[in-house]
Amino acid sequence: MEKYIDDLCDLKEEVYETFRRRPDLLPPIIEDLTKEQHRELVRKCLLAILEAGYSPLRFYTGNIKKYFYLGELLALVDLSLTVKMGVQYSLWGGSVLSLGTERHRKAYFDDIDKFRLPGCFAMTELRHGSNVAALQTEAVLDVATDEWVINTPDEGATKWWIGNGAEDGQAASVFARLKVPSPDGSGALDDHGVHAFVVPLRDAGGRALPGVEIKDCGYKIALQGVDNASFRFHDVRVPRENLLDRFATVDRSGQYRSPYSASRRFAATLGELTGGRVGLTCSSLAVLKGATTIAVRYGAARQQFGPPDAPEISVLDYTSQQEKLMPMLATAYALHFTTRFLVAQYAEAKRTKEEEIIADVHSLSAGLKAYATGYTANALSICRECCGGHGYAAVNRFGAWRSDHDIFQTFEGDNTVLLQQVAGLLLKKYKERFATAPVAATYRYLRQWAADSLPANPLVTHETDARHLRDPAFLIRALRYRTGKLLFTVAQRLRKHTARLGAFHAWNKCLTHLLALARAHVESVMFERFMDAVNGCPDPECRKSLKAMADVFALQRIHADVLFRNDDYVAAEKAKAIGRLLEHLWRELREVALPLVDAWNLPDHILRAPIGLSTHSMHPYQSYLRAGGWES
Template structure:
């Protein structure tokens, strides 16, 4: 690309922004108008910063950017895709604001919208959309995080008064880490075990008032501040206890289940497990949003690190009298460019899952097809959220180190980026648990039993049914033998070596790894059961394999999303640059796992060395384009006002 080094940056930004360019432009404008929040984050005491964050959130709510996902009849925009785009873009700024928005409008508001019915919508949505009613999402407990089905909080129906009585039986069942709870929320959506008579019907959600009009805890409610955290100290995380707190029967969010006045439990979903997973599935938007926010935080770190490396000089040829800029060093390119390529790849994967989410919320397909699409969405959202948040942690740390001591100063944003995104790997679902969910979906192929299986049930299912299904699916794709280095790939003769830059070859390589891991996992689970080992022990022994299969699956769908996007871009310098990024993302991933490919005969030793050489060459080819590629992220300059960039001369 030596003769075409100049990219059309606005057009590349438009490619990244997609159909919601106007929404993203509104959020960027709001970020620039509130750029002082970055200084506030560093200088204000915690309590004052919390109030500042709330003020910014309410000001942004007044512009409409936080209400895109709610129905227009309540003052929203009626567009879930726009809501996700707005949230992702907000992550270019202060992340306490992002999380506060997510808690208020995504979790609290989303629960009322998706789990409630019209009376709840009419009672709450208009006020919460406009920031007049502040709430929190009280699911997690000190003793129960990812295992939501085992929550300890109870909501017992009192038929004599027509009320539910909420209780916290012990400190393990206290609601913990609840954003907005310590200071600002007047209401909470509380998840509790619903008990009617002597029978428990599992976890359900209730709207509960936790503060009175003066801001004091409501009768029977105890509130405690979680205290300082690693990051996100602009968010008031708190703990909640309930001691015989009474709420009206109509405060049960009853889209999927209800209790009649005389104490009869009714639900349109007969199976309790399926009902539970259906309720949680409606909240998948949170995972999609967190994944997108993490990718955008990575963009900020890369924009700072790349621009700094374009300016900062160090060492060089002693005879030249001029020091070299950091970005001209091969190792610096090695540090930053695969992460840059990966960020583009994850951006397009995120765009795909957001589009699937939007389609799911406006789905008019027949019930069976819609159910299948929803399950596939849950799996994709879990996987991309995990990879996106892990990527943010790695990218921000590497960019910090690439900026040396300057990157360690708070004024240069890396400390806040690193600390504030750290929790992204564990909220909205711990990443390791989410990857197990992905693997479960692969092993059951989204069959009806998908939602009803716990870990033990999954092992038994695989042992009795799924091995043959998995093997049939693997063999049908016929990739096992086509990927030898000396066999035909994409129409080549047997003497030809596959081109490492052939996207078909890259995709087939990742597909083979995925299918091999999945098939061998199924066999391993079955052999454990056949040997008489306890199913729980079988699963425990195979968990590393479970995660490996899920990771390989998500890696493959990330590459597919990038290739699909490439197919929509017109030929020219921008498309050429995106192809370089796509190649680098794919091959750096292969290089990182080259030991596995060598062990399984997919790469020879010479071929593995060729992959490394090609990664280096792609870095050199991207070097002239690096600044334009980060400029295309469209980060407002106000978000990049760092001392590091102001004083590093070229």
């Protein structure tokens, strides 16, 4: 199974061997580090990765699959390390390379690659985060000196939560409103919206440059190894060439030119965030795998109660425990295959620059980042509970992971905002099909699209045979039906409310409906990618386990969503049959749960949770006792 699901397992072994040889690079689990100590350790780890011969920026530009995989591997070492790497190479390095031209690449690539030029991605402001179009920082061209003058106009425009900024950042991609003198000679400024500029922050000695004001964001809930800062700029001057001008140029006279419309240019600029979202999805998946591995191994080894006059049974043999962990195991595998698909699509979009692929990647990266990070955040609490009081011990890592991972739901796009983007793109896609037709035609099409997913025979709504319930055709059509029905009904509601309330208030009134649509769409995509993996698996035993997990993933969603029963898509007796089948599949997966988590091959020296080590079932308390100070 490991060979089938991981074609980069050799890279995993090499990277994790670095940390086996250098245990001093692993952050202590029990002892608290100061933020300064943690930042120094993360810096030391990143330099060790470079010294070992790995080049994250060259991975990013030449083998993006390895880049995201490296981030996933490092997430289980220290999420602060993964975030630090992402800021340096995906955000700072990626913005220079993707938004700049060959001139910028030649000037900055090697220094960014070797961490000789640590940098920042200065987009978020105190008043504005997700609403990038409303950023207030200004870059005004001084035609006389051929320089941009960067200013923070008020306190709300203070750049905030800027990673790499408090200690290391020597330069930043600063997102600011590009303003040039109006050609009519009136002295007014023409505002061309948000663009990115390379702005030096510190000198070689680490001191802030004139006009640059930097404050440490201080202690956070977690991720203390990331040096976040806030910035203000006061008449900071940079050369005109520091505009990252792939999508728009400004000449010596101040004339602005762009081959794109304002909306397309802005979308292309924001496309740089897509890579960050892909990286967060990979890192979140790593945490989900780690937590699930610990909970499954603990549940299999820990015995509690049992029949009279008989040995105690494993906690994992209880249906209540299976109900929590087997769907989680299935979802982790579903996210694994879908994330691998997303990475492949992202690489294809980078290679071909095809707009349709780019749009698909934007939608899937937004939806999957929101889904994966939201699911993992909830799963961490469930895993902690499944391990009882021992899950509460810091040495078993759930607490640190819950704290460190929590912000993944917010940065690189708040999850609620990202899901709205997915819903908006779904609505746009279907409406575009009828761009020249009356509005009513759009809704007739949506109604038909939903109807096409209905069972051909009404009797199917009552069918309870396990073969039917596990038929991929039924499961795919059911999940598509849910997406189609939500899409059609929300489109109807939006049309009705827009006429009365206006577009903004109509959208807000339908917001929970839109979020449900986005989640349903993501789950449908995940199941279809899971089935691709099932069908492509050459080993019969592995394929059987993958199919059982895929069925659990889909049936769990169908059983939990009242929409199917309200629409009589699943009749009452069929719902009961699905519930019985799920319990059967949980028991089936329980028998192979240990090898399924073992297939992720998370080494003990990386996992480090005493109750979740690969040897835990043989010596269930030995490592834990040592962690508690007992010699034997």
